Amino acid sequence: MEYLTSTDFTAIRLSVKVALAATLLSLPFGIGFAYLTSFCRFRGKLLLEVLINLPLTLPPVVIGYLLLISLGTHGWLAPLFNLLGIKLIFTWKAAVLASALVGFPLLVRSIRIGMESLDPQLISASRTLGARRLDILCTVILPLSVRGICAGSSLMFARSLGEFGATIIVAGNIPGVTQTIPLAIYDYTSSPTGQGTALSLCIVSVVLSVLVLGIHETVGRKFTRRA
Amino acid sequence: MELRMAVDKRFPGFELATDFSVAGGRVGIFGVSGSGKSTLVSLLAGLSHPDQGEIVLDGEYLFSSSKRISVPPERRRIAMVFQNACLFPHLSVKGNLLYGFKRCTPGHRKIDPDTLIDVLKLEPLLQRGVNMLSGGEKQRVALGRAILANPRLLLMDEPLSALDDSHKLQIIEYLRSAGDQFGIPYLFISHSLLEIRLMTDEVLAVGGGRILGQTTPEELARQRMGRSQVGYINLIRGDLVRRLGGMQVYRWGDAELFVSTASQEETPLFELSSRDIILFKKHPEAISARNLLHCKVVDTFASGNKVGVELSVGGQRLIAEVVGEAADELAIQARADIYAVIKASSFRTLT
Structure with missing residues (x-):
């Protein structure tokens, strides 16, 4: 086991930053899709559910490749991003996007479980008391789904910390720029002298994961007691 | 309150078909489990839609398949007291009580929360979480919450069925006194003839998805005496x-x-x-x-x-x-x- 270098610390900071950004970016969409699939009936709902869950079954490398051919220099979305002056590929933002896509099904599923465990009569009660849809979402559904939202967020954060396949394709493995903990470990394990540092980063990964899961359990128990 | 309901609603294995008019402040809907009472209430509150027909309350169409009218529940001003209270578990008693009041337009706010809290004796409970309440207290809060929404009609869907006998009569006193004091007409739904007799002046007997009769609770009790195991x-x-x-x-x-x-x-x-x-x-x-x-x-x-x-x-x-x-x-x-x-x-x- 060896001491970590400043590049390794940058990788740790970047991992946390990417995971946090991916989670925060996905949260409103996750809540929206969970609400849609839990409480609304519409045509194409099954297709939407399949699409949301697709990243769960697809290899992350496939997701990364699809992102690359969509957002790359010659990708079909490239003109739009060029027009907006946004450069994504091989930046930390691409890592955020990759992590967000890969972790999104976990986020939506957890929030959905929280929403679907609500007593539907509470929603009926709020409607008869004069509350409209958005009002009900903000004053009844979201407060009573906090446990699911916390669970989904922590799962997504943890999944993002470990994201590798999609990130390396779409963001590359540039030390100090897009290199996250898993990518750095991959680099060290490819080098004959990097085994010790790889082990140190593995320990950091374990500590971060334990921290996230600890927070997840604590928050979960707090809300269980309250309910 | 003048209510006319002529609606059809089909489910797999069950059909509700009613056509009745009723007027008065204390109306009961009586029937055994599965007779269609709750479906009727749900249609009236707007929580489900009839396949066809009309619902008219005090001259206003709440639903009409021919006129393509369907007023959503939040605009019907029909509040409900549910079987199991259905209080919001994340809000305090006070938060629950004021939920409907805050969403009521100022022009409709006729009932003063303090007066209601006094009538229902809720003052000592206001800051409590609803999970710390007994069954009877929960139903009192649910009743208060519904009344404070200042509805033009109050639906009480078997509000006493989750309570033991000793609490039922206490709550009936509250239901009656609140109904009298605030002058809100109500529809009281129950499978208990005793509750119907204590709470209502007129009753619709429901069975098999149909209205079997419209009479007074006293007359209904007499009609059922011979068939009932407990008599009159x-x-x-x-x-x-x-x-x-x-x-x-x-x-x-x-x-x-x-x-x-x-x-x-x-x-x-x-x-x-x-x-x-x-x-x-x-x-x-x-x-x-x-x-x-x-x-x-x-x-x-x-x-x-x-x-x-x-x-x-x-x-x-x-x-x-x-x-x-x-x-x-x-x-x-x-x-x-x-x-x-x-x-x-x-x-x-x-x-």
């Missing part, structure tokens, strides 16, 4: 006069009743089954039962294979039931003198 339930409120051995003596009109079941109340409510009253044509010499009442027959009525006998005793009314053969033997007819015998243990305390 007489509701008797007495004033405690004295205690005698293990019994209490209550004044009931001009008569005195000996009751062996205890009550904490000074003027308790008792129920007495029509089947626990034995009729004698002449004064019996000596009997073990403690209540021997000299009555006049007011009327008789047929119910199933039984004959109901309406008696006048000390200015009060009592319903007894006999089989047809006994009615003939006793020569029961209006204005005939008769003696009613009731055991002191036949009275069941309600409050």
Whole structure:
């Protein structure tokens, strides 16, 4: 086991930053899709559910490749991003996007479980008391789904910390720029002298994961007691 | 309140088809489980939609398939008290009470929250979480929450079914007093004839997804006497006069009743089954039962294979039931003198 270098610390900071950004970016969409699939009936709902869950079954490398051919220099979305002056590929933002896509099904599923465990009569009660849809979402559904939202967020954060396949394709493995903990470990394990540092980063990964899961359990128990 | 509902609603294996008009402030919907009561309520509240038909409340169309009108529940101003209170678990009692009030337009806010809190005696509970309340307290809060939404109609869907008997009557007192004080018309849904009799002036009997009849609770109770396992339930409120051995003596009109079941109340409510009253044509010499009442027959009525006998005793009314053969033997007819015998243990305390 060896001491970590400043590049390794940058990788740790970047991992946390990417995971946090991916989670925060996905949260409103996750809540929206969970609400849609839990409480609304519409045509194409099954297709939407399949699409949301697709990243769960697809290899992350496939997701990364699809992102690359969509957002790359010659990708079909490239003109739009060029027009907006946004450069994504091989930046930390691409890592955020990759992590967000890969972790999104976990986020939506957890929030959905929280929403679907609500007593539907509470929603009926709020409607008869004069509350409209958005009002009900903000004053009844979201407060009573906090446990699911916390669970989904922590799962997504943890999944993002470990994201590798999609990130390396779409963001590359540039030390100090897009290199996250898993990518750095991959680099060290490819080098004959990097085994010790790889082990140190593995320990950091374990500590971060334990921290996230600890927070997840604590928050979960707090809300269980309250309910 | 004037309500007209002519609606059809089909589910797999069940069809609700109703066509009725009802007016009044205290209306009951009576029927056994699965008769369609809750579906009817859900359609009226707007929580589900009829396949076709019309719902008109006080001249306003809430639903009309031909006119393509369907007012959403949040704009109907029909509040509900649910079977299991349905309080918001993340809000305090106060938060629950004010939920509907805050969403009510200022022009409709006729009921003062402080007055309601006073009437329902909710002051000590205001800051509590709803999970810290008993079943009866929860229903009081649910009632308060619905009333504070200032509805034009209050739907009470079996609000007492989750409570034990001792709490039911307490809550009925609150329901009645709140209904009277704030003048909100209500529809009270129940499978309990006793609750319907205590809460309503007019009742729709529902069965198999149809309206079987529209009558008064008293008439419904008489119609069902012959088929019911408990007969007709007489509701008797007495004033405690004295205690005698293990019994209490209550004044009931001009008569005195000996009751062996205890009550904490000074003027308790008792129920007495029509089947626990034995009729004698002449004064019996000596009997073990403690209540021997000299009555006049007011009327008789047929119910199933039984004959109901309406008696006048000390200015009060009592319903007894006999089989047809006994009615003939006793020569029961209006204005005939008769003696009613009731055991002191036949009275069941309600409050």
